[in-house]
Amino acid sequence: MSAAPESSVYVAHLPVGDDDIGKHRGAPAFSIDDLCGMLAHYLEPDQVDQIRRAYLFGAEAHQGQQRLSGEPYISHPLAVARILAEMHLDHHSIMAALLHDVIEDTGTIKEHLATEFGDEVAELVDGVSKLTQIKFQTKAEAQAENFRKMLMAMTRDIRVILVKLADRLHNMRTLEPMAPDKRRRIARETLDIYVPIAHRLGLNTLRLELEELGFAALYPMRYRVLAEAVRKARGNRKEVLQKIKLAIEGRLAQEGLTGRILGREKHLYSVYQKMRGKHVSFSEVFDVYAFRIIVDKVDTCYRALGVVHGLYKPVPGKFKDYIAISKSNGYQAIHTVLFGPYGVPIEVQIRTEDMNKVAEAGIAAHWLYKAGDKSGGAHVRAREWLREVLEMQKNAGNSLEFIENVKIDLFPDEVYVFTPKGKIMQLVRGATGVDFAYAVHTDVGNSCVAIKIDRHLAPLSTALSNGQTVEVITAAGAKPNPSWLNFVVTGKARANIRNYLKNLKSEEAISLGQRLLDKALAEASLSIAKLPQERVMTLLKDFKFKNLEGLYEDIGLGNRMATLVAHRLIPDDDVESERGRSGIKDVLTRYVPAWLKGGERSASQPLLIKGTEGMVVTFAKCCHPIPGDQILGFVSAGRGIVIHSEECKNVADFRSRPEKWIDVQWAQEISGEFPVEVRVDVVNKRGALATVAAAIAEMGANIDNLQLEERDGKYSTLTIVIEVRDRVHLAKIMRRIRSLDIVARINRTKG
Ligand code: MN
Secondary structure (H helix, E strand, O other), X not given: OOXXXXXXXXXXXXXXXXXXXXXXXXXXXXXXXXXXXXXXXXXXXXXXXXXXXXXHHHHHHOOOOEOOOOOEOOHHHHHHHHHHHHOOOOHHHHHHHHOOOHHHHHOOOHHHHHHHHOHHHHHHHHHHHHHHHOOOOOOOHHHHHHHHHHXXXXXXXXXXXXXXXXXXXXXXXXXXXXXXXHHHHHHHXXXXXXXXXXXXXXXXXXXXXXXXXXXXXXXXHHHHHHHHHHHHHHHHHHXXXXXXHHHHHHHHHHOOOOEEEEEEOOOHHHHHHHHHHHOOOHHHHHOOEEEXXXXXXXXXXXXXXXXXHHHOOEOOOOOEEOOOOOOOOOOOOEEEEEEOOOOOEEEEEEEEHHHHHHHXXXXXXXXXXXXXXXXXXXXXXXXXXXXXXXXXXXHOOOOOHHHHHOEOOOOOOEEEEEOOOOOEEEEEOOOEHHHHHHHHOHHHHHOEEEEEEOOEEEOOOOEOOOOOEEEXXXXXXXXXXXXXXXXXXXXXXXXXXXXXXXXXXXXXXXXXXXXXXXXXXXXXXXXXXXXXXXXXXXXXXXXXXXXXXXXXXXXXXXXXXXXXXXXXXXXXXXXXXXHOXXXXXXHHHHHOOHHHHOOOOOOOOOEEEOOOOHHHEXXXXXXXXXXXXXXXXXXXXXXXXXXXXXXXXXXXXXXXXHHHEEOEEEOOOOOOOEEEEEEEEEEOOOOHHHHHHHHHHHOOOEEEEEEEEEOOOOEEEEEEEEEEOOHHHHHHHHHHHHOOOOEEEEEEOOO
C-alpha cells in the first residue's frame, strides 16, 4: 500500500492563498514547443504538425493584439489549447482552441478556415464564436437555466462546449488586470452558466477550479475569511488525518488489498455554499474528515468497506451503495460515514480507478444531474446517449478520446430565443413568429402584424432558430388571421387563435343577426324597441335563449330565419289588421325578393353587403361574385349567409327553398378584395405563365390560386383565381392580360 499525497484529488492551479488569485508568478512562458511536447504523448506526428500550423495561423492573425496583461494575444489561445491537451482532446479540438478567437477578433472568415484546416475545425471555431457572441443579460435563476440550455442546444458538437469551457477557465485564471466590475460580472456568469455546464458534463476538475476562481473574484472578502479559517483548521487537523489514514492503510495491507487512499479536503466554494444553504457553522461543515479509497476492482470495493467498518463503527443510515445502483448520472462509488477517533465523523468513498475517472473527468457522466423534472424525447435520448458514453468510457483506454466523433443534438425538441430585453424564451423546435408572439402574451399574439429577427423584418411564419433576438411588431386593431393555423406549432398559439376566431364569428353573427331581424321587422314597420318587452321575453324563453344576443347569433349563423322570428314577434292583431287572414305563408312570401317571383325588385330594403361582415358572410366558390355583380344570399345553417352571383347555376335551386334566399345588395362603400376566377388560353411558350402572373401583379392584384392545363401542343389553359376590388378592377386586369401577345383568349368563369 503506497501512501498518496494529501489532497491529490485536486491540484491544478488552485488559488491557495488570499493574495495570489489568478496569478502565476514566476511561471515560465508556455510555448508552442511545450504544447507540441505534451501532444506528442498521445497524438500522431502529422496531427501535431497540423496543430503547429494552426498556431502559426492564429499567431499571425492576432499579430499586434495584446491581452490586458500586456502579453501577446496568442498566449491566450495557446493556454486554452494546453488545458484541452491536459484533457487529451483530439487534434481538431486543439486546433480549434488555437484558432478560437480569430473569427470574433480578427475578422477571419469561416470559409477561409475551412480551406486552410478543413470543415471540422472551421465548424468548431464557428461554434465557439457563436457562443461568444451571445451575451447573458439577466440574473434570474430560470433564465440562467434556459441560457445554459440554449448554449447546449446551439452546440451540435460537444467539443465546442469543451473549447468554450477551456477558454473561460483561462480567462478566469487571468482576471486580475480587469476592472473590478467587469471581473465580478464575468465571475457571476461563470458561476451561473459555465459551472453547471461543466458539472453536467462531469468535468469535475475543471468545474472545481472555475468555482474557486469565481468565488474568489465575486466575493473576495468572504473568500479571504474562509481561506484563513481553513488554513487554521488544517493545522489542527493534520495530525488526526494522518493517524486515521495510517490506520486504514495498515488494515487494508493486512487484508492484502491494493489501492490508494486520498485525504479529501472540502473546497472553499462548497464550504461556503453549505454554510449558506444549510445555515450551519464553518466548523460543522469543515470538521469532517474525508477520505477516498481507490482500488483495482469492484470486488475489492466491498472488501475495503468491510475493513473500514471493522476499524471504526459506521454511522447508521449513512451507507450508500452507488455501485450496485449507480446514480442516474452514471456516478458509481460506495459511500459510508464512520465514527472517528475523537467523535468527529469520517466520510469515506470507495471506488475503482475507472469509476474515479468518470467521477472526475468523465464527460457527460453527470449529464442528467437534476434533469429529472423532464420526460419524453430529449430526456430519453440524453439517457440513451449517456448509456453509450459510459459504455465507451469503459472500453476506451483514454476516457476522453471517444468524443472525437460524438456529434449530438442535446435539445432536439427545443429552440431558445431572446426578447429585445434579453429575456430568454423557450419554444418547441419549429416555432414561428406567431408562436413567439403568443408566448410573450396573448394580447401580443392577437395584435401582431410582423416580426423582426435580429433587427430585420421577417414574415410571421418564419421558423425561429436558437440565439435569435425576436421582436414582435403589433398594430392596434390588428386581428389574428385564420391562415396562421396553417403554420403555428405551439398549443398556446393554436388555442388562442381558435378561441379568438370563435368569439369573432360569434360577434359577427350577432351583428348580422341583428341586422337581419331589424330588416324583417321593418317590413312590418316595427322594431325590437317598439315591441312590447314581455313579448320579446316570452319568445326568448320559448326558444331557450338567455338574452337577445343569443337570438341574434342564432339568426346570424343561419340556424333560424329572421322572417319567422319576426312573425312570432309581431302581435297577432297587427298581422291580422295589416295582412288580413292570410297567415304565415303570405308573410313569408312578402319577404322573398320580389324579382325572384318574376316581378320587379320589391320596395323593401335588401341587406347591404359591405365586405366587412367577416366569417358569417362568405362568397360562393362556384360563381365568385364581386362588387358590381348582381347578387343574392343563401342562408346556410351554422355558416351564416353565402353570397352567390345571380347568374350562378346554383341559384336555380331557390325555387325549391325560397325561404332560404335573402335579398342582398352591395353597399355603397365596400372594403376588401374578392376572389374571382378567370380562364386564360396562352400559347405554349417558355415564360408564358410568368408573363401573365407579372401582368396581374402589375395591376395590383393577388393571385390566390393557379392551375395550368395543357390543352394541345399549341395552347394551354390557365385557371387563375385573383383577388380584385370590383368589376372595374377586374375589367382592367382582363384588358391588360388580353393585350399580351401570348394570350389567345381570356374570360371570367361563373360556375
Ligand atoms: Mn478566448
